[in-house]
Amino acid sequence: MTTNIAGIISVVFFYVIILVVGIWAGRKKKTPGSDLEESEEVMLAGRNIGMFVGIFTMTATWVGGGYINGTAEAIYSNGIIWCQAPFGYAMSLVIGGLFFANKMREEGYVTMLDPFQDLFGSRMGGLLFIPALCGEVFWSAAILAALGATVSVIIDLDNNTSIIASACIALFYTLFGGLYSVAYTDVIQLFCIFVGLWLCIPFSITNSAVGSLALKDTDWIGSLNGRELGQYLDYGLLLVLGGIPWQVYFQRVLSSKSAFRAQLLSYVAAFGCIIMAIPPMIIGAVAKATAWNETAFPGPLPLDEAHTSLVLPMVLQYLTPAAVSFVGLGAVSAAVMSSSDSSILSAASMFARNIYKLIIRQNASEREIIWVMRAAIICVGILATAMALTVKSIYGLWYLSSDLVYVMLFPQLVCVVYFKKFCNTYGSLTAYITGFLLRSLGGEEIVGLPALIKYPFYDEERGEQLFPFRTLSMLLSLATLMTVSSVSKYLFESGHIPPQLDVFHCVVNIPEDILKVQEPQEGEMSVLNAHLAKTYQSEMNGRVNPALTLSSDEADLSDAPPKEFPPPYTRNAPSQNTTNF
Structure with a gap:
C-alpha cells in the first residue's frame, strides 16, 4: 500500500492551522484577579464567550466525525426516515435551551454535576459522574477510530498514526487553552466541514458511476413498518432527551454571558445542526445511487457492514478528484477534532471540580484544581486514544453509554432542576x-x-x-x-x-456543622474557610441572588429545623446535603 504524500501534506497543513488558532485562542485568557477566578477561566472561558463564537462552539456540541459519517451511513443503509440523529440532536438543543439552559445558567453552576452534588451530596455526585465520564470518553474514542478509518481510505495512511496525531494536536491546545482554545478552533473546524463537504458534492454527483437520485430510481427515503414503531420512537427519544444531560453541552451553556444568551445559543445551534447535516445526507444518497463496481473500489459488493460505515470517505475517495478528496478529508478531520477536544475538556472539568475538589481534597486551591484538570485532560485523552487503537466495538460502547446517560442521568437532571x-x-x-x-x-x-x-x-x-x-x-x-x-x-x-x-x-x-459556615470541621464533609465560600454567580438582574447567599451569621437557626432553610449555594462550601452518600 503506497502512502499518498500529497494527501499527508494537505492534512498536516490543516492540523498546523488548527494548532496555531488553538494556541492563539488560549492566550486570550484574562489575567485572573485572584486564584479563585482561574478555574472558571479555563473551564468556562471566564463566562465570556461571544455570540459569534458561541454559536459555532454550541453547534459543534454534536456536529463531529460520528455525526457526519453516521448521517451518510444512515441515508445509505436505511434512508432518511431512519436518519434521526440530526433532527434528534437539534430538538435536544431546543428542549435544553427551553427548559434547562436558563435555570442552570441563572444558578451560576460551573459543571453539570454541581446541582446533583448540591442536592444529593458529593459522593452521590461521584456515582453520577461515572456514566457521564463513560459517555464522553467512549464518544471521543469512537470518533478518533472513525478518523483513522477515514484517513486510511483516502490517503492510505496507517490508522494508528492518524489517530495518535489527531489526539495529540487536540490535547495540546486543549491542555493550555481550555475552553477558549476549544471554542475558537470550533469556528475554523465547522467552517472547514461545511465548505469541504459542499465542495465534494458537485464532483461526486456528476461522476459517471452515479445513477439518478430520483426516488423511482434510488430509494433514499427508506421505510418504517408498524412492528418497528416502538424501536423507532425509543431511538428518537433517546436522541432528543438523552442528548441533554451531557457536560459538553452544559459547558457551553454555563460559559455564556447570561442565561438569555445561553438559551439563544441553544436555539441557533439547533438550526446549525440541521444545516450541517445536509451535505452528509446528500453524500449518503449519492453513495446509494452509485454503481460501486464501476469505480476503483476494491472491496466486497454489495458493501458489507464494515464498509457501509465508511460510505462518506469512500465517496470522497472514489467519486471526486484527488485534490477535492483531500479537502473533504480535512473536513472529516475537523469534525473529529471539534468533538474530541470538547469531550476531553468536559470530562476533565467534571473530574477536577466534582471529584477531586468536592470529594478527594476539599481544601485544594484554584490553581491546584487547574493542574489537576490538565492532568485529567492528558489521562482522558490517552484513555480515549488507547480505546480507539485497541477496542473494536467502540461504537457499541458509546451506544450503551448513551443509553445509560438517557436512563440514569436525564431523570436525575429533571429532578434537581424542577423537583x-x-x-x-x-x-x-x-x-x-x-x-x-x-x-x-x-x-x-x-x-x-x-x-x-x-x-x-x-x-x-x-x-x-x-x-x-x-x-x-x-x-x-x-x-x-x-x-x-x-x-x-x-x-x-x-x-x-x-x-x-x-x-x-x-x-x-442533618449535622449542625453543615449549617455553620464559620466553624469548619475536620473530615470529608468539612466546610472550607470563610474566604473560600464564594457563591455561584446568579444572573438574576445582574446581581447575586440573595436567596442563595444566606449566611450563618444572618440566620437564626434556633427557631426552625435546618431542613426549612435554603442551602447556601457556595462554590466551595457544601450545601445542607453534603453529608449525603
Whole structure:
C-alpha cells in the first residue's frame, strides 16, 4: 500500500492551522484577579464567550466525525426516515435551551454535576459522574477510530498514526487553552466541514458511476413498518432527551454571558445542526445511487457492514478528484477534532471540580484544581486514544453509554432542576441502581450483552428489543426517584424510622456543622474557610441572588429545623446535603 504524500501534506497543513488558532485562542485568557477566578477561566472561558463564537462552539456540541459519517451511513443503509440523529440532536438543543439552559445558567453552576452534588451530596455526585465520564470518553474514542478509518481510505495512511496525531494536536491546545482554545478552533473546524463537504458534492454527483437520485430510481427515503414503531420512537427519544444531560453541552451553556444568551445559543445551534447535516445526507444518497463496481473500489459488493460505515470517505475517495478528496478529508478531520477536544475538556472539568475538589481534597486551591484538570485532560485523552487503537466495538460502547446517560442521568437532571423539594439521596441512589439494571438487563448485541429481560415484541431471530424499553427504563427510574424520596421523607419525619438511621443525613439527621459556615470541621464533609465560600454567580438582574447567599451569621437557626432553610449555594462550601452518600 503506497502512502499518498500529497494527501499527508494537505492534512498536516490543516492540523498546523488548527494548532496555531488553538494556541492563539488560549492566550486570550484574562489575567485572573485572584486564584479563585482561574478555574472558571479555563473551564468556562471566564463566562465570556461571544455570540459569534458561541454559536459555532454550541453547534459543534454534536456536529463531529460520528455525526457526519453516521448521517451518510444512515441515508445509505436505511434512508432518511431512519436518519434521526440530526433532527434528534437539534430538538435536544431546543428542549435544553427551553427548559434547562436558563435555570442552570441563572444558578451560576460551573459543571453539570454541581446541582446533583448540591442536592444529593458529593459522593452521590461521584456515582453520577461515572456514566457521564463513560459517555464522553467512549464518544471521543469512537470518533478518533472513525478518523483513522477515514484517513486510511483516502490517503492510505496507517490508522494508528492518524489517530495518535489527531489526539495529540487536540490535547495540546486543549491542555493550555481550555475552553477558549476549544471554542475558537470550533469556528475554523465547522467552517472547514461545511465548505469541504459542499465542495465534494458537485464532483461526486456528476461522476459517471452515479445513477439518478430520483426516488423511482434510488430509494433514499427508506421505510418504517408498524412492528418497528416502538424501536423507532425509543431511538428518537433517546436522541432528543438523552442528548441533554451531557457536560459538553452544559459547558457551553454555563460559559455564556447570561442565561438569555445561553438559551439563544441553544436555539441557533439547533438550526446549525440541521444545516450541517445536509451535505452528509446528500453524500449518503449519492453513495446509494452509485454503481460501486464501476469505480476503483476494491472491496466486497454489495458493501458489507464494515464498509457501509465508511460510505462518506469512500465517496470522497472514489467519486471526486484527488485534490477535492483531500479537502473533504480535512473536513472529516475537523469534525473529529471539534468533538474530541470538547469531550476531553468536559470530562476533565467534571473530574477536577466534582471529584477531586468536592470529594478527594476539599481544601485544594484554584490553581491546584487547574493542574489537576490538565492532568485529567492528558489521562482522558490517552484513555480515549488507547480505546480507539485497541477496542473494536467502540461504537457499541458509546451506544450503551448513551443509553445509560438517557436512563440514569436525564431523570436525575429533571429532578434537581424542577423537583428539588421532592427528592433526596435515598431516591437518587435507588433510581440510579434501577435505571442501570433495567437498561443492562435489556441487553446490547453490539457489545455481546445478552437480553435477560425480553420485553414485548422481542425479535428472537435478530436479538433486538422492538419495545421502547430504554424510555420505559428512564420513566421507571424517574418514578423510583420521586417515590423513594417521598416515602423515605415521610417515614423519617413521621417517626416511623428513627432519625439516627438517616445515614445519608439528608432528611432529619442533618449535622449542625453543615449549617455553620464559620466553624469548619475536620473530615470529608468539612466546610472550607470563610474566604473560600464564594457563591455561584446568579444572573438574576445582574446581581447575586440573595436567596442563595444566606449566611450563618444572618440566620437564626434556633427557631426552625435546618431542613426549612435554603442551602447556601457556595462554590466551595457544601450545601445542607453534603453529608449525603
